Amino acid sequence: MMKKFVTLALGMLLLVSLVACGEKETPLEEDHSMYLITDKGTIDDKSFNQGSFEGMKQYADELGVTANYIRPEDVTTEDYLASIDEAVSKGAKVVVTPGFLFENAVYLAQEKYPDVKFVLIDGTPKHPDTQEEKVAENTVAILYREEQSGFLAGYAAVKAGYTELGFMGGVAVPAVVNFGYGYLAGADYAAKELDITVNARYTYLGDFIADPKFVTQAVSWYNDGTEVIFSSAGGAGNSVMAAAEEFTDKFVIGVDVDQHDESDTVITSAMKNLQGSVYNVVKAALTDGFPGGEVQVLGVESDGVALPDNFERLEGFTKADYDAIYEALKADKDGIASNIPTIATHGEKASELKFDNLTVEAIGE
CATH class of the missing domain: 3.40.50.2300 (Response regulator)
Structure with missing residues (x-):
């Protein structure tokens, strides 16, 4: 009896497996809304x-x-x-x-x-x-609030032991400038906590498209001692990754989304919650509650910016460290968030920014 039951059960399992294998994913309905x-x-x-x-x-x-x-x-x-x-x-x-x-x-x-x-x-x-x-x-x-996302990236990099930093932006538009200024401010804040001095090179590439000349430029920086480059440059960031891949000890910080899978050289990314914020407003547009007429400015207070929840490539910087600085930004502890420079408060020249434990070499201004 038991043998018959096992045989029947196996037969049913095989039948279910065959049906499952034959199932096709339901196609999406064509819609142009x-x-x-x-x-x-x-x-x-x-x-x-x-x-x-x-x-x-x-x-x-x-x-x-x-x-x-x-x-x-x-x-x-x-x-x-x-x-x-x-x-x-x-x-x-x-x-x-x-x-x-x-x-x-x-x-x-x-x-x-x-x-x-x-x-x-x-x-x-x-x-x-x-x-x-x-x-x-x-x-x-x-x-x-790109400056907050950049701040987190710069802070994490210095806490992870990097003291020779680089920033390569695409074009000096507000979003890119704010990423860069925040990066410098975060690095300076971490350097003060560690009582060390950090150096940073800073430039704009002039484009958001990958180009061999950007690979050459990044390789030159790495050869001159730069350890990690934050590339807020769209597709040109791939050129910086390609440059870092020519070394065994040079790294990149990605931008906008988690670029961890793009290259083993990417240690973290200064992210915006693009997917979540677009999802929310598109849903509202097609249902109700669309915030028409508004300018929404999303930062740490609304989880609009962040670093990826993956710290394996940031040796010496833990999830607990990240949570602590994130909460400090949210609370604006000691003016930590309100004092981050932006293009609106400090203009377009990184060379004119003042830091305590960070020196900046602005190239091409």
Whole structure:
């Protein structure tokens, strides 16, 4: 009897296995209610565009529908508007535009399409000629406190034992400058706690696209003693990673999203919660509660910026260390958060920043 039961059970298990193997994933329903327009990058750039697209896709997956994107032919306001026109003509109800390059296009589009919701990441809608800022009721602008994310990265790097730092930004736009200034401030804060002196090189590459000349530049810095470079430069960050990979003891700090898997040289990343924030506003746009007319500024107080919850490559810097400095930023202990320099408070020249335990060599100013 037992033998028959075992045989029957095995037969049923085999049948279930065969049925399971024959199952196909339910295809997503084609839907054109949500679109993302890419800037210079692609939705698999492991950075800004991808992080934003994944937030939209997360909500689309919950609905069982497709998330859509359009890559403009060029990076001009006219091309961005043409892509928005295409999305709306296909039925878009919400359009996500990741990056300050969309500021002029969204300003015009929000008036042209009052029934469409627009989500502008890292910028505010501005008139192409006067640069007048206007966030219409069908638009929400989301900004991040990059200086806080950069601060966490700089603090962690110094606490992990690095004293020769580098920063390579793409272009000196507010988000990039704030990342860089925060990085320097965090490094200085950690250096004061450790009673040591830290050195930093600082420059802007002039582009967000990978280029062999950026590899050469980063290799030169590494050869001159720089130990770790924070690259807030979009695709150009891949050039810095390629440079670090030519050594066994040189490292990189990623940006925007967790770039841990991009290279073994990435010890941490200064992140924005792109996926979470885009998910929230896209969902609100297609249900209710859309925060139209608002400029949201997300920082540690709303978990809008962070480092990845993975500290294996940061020897000497633990999760407990991270939690402590994160909570200190949240509480603005001793003015730690409010005193981080930004482009708004200190202008565009890193050479004019004043630190106690950090010296800065600003290149190309």
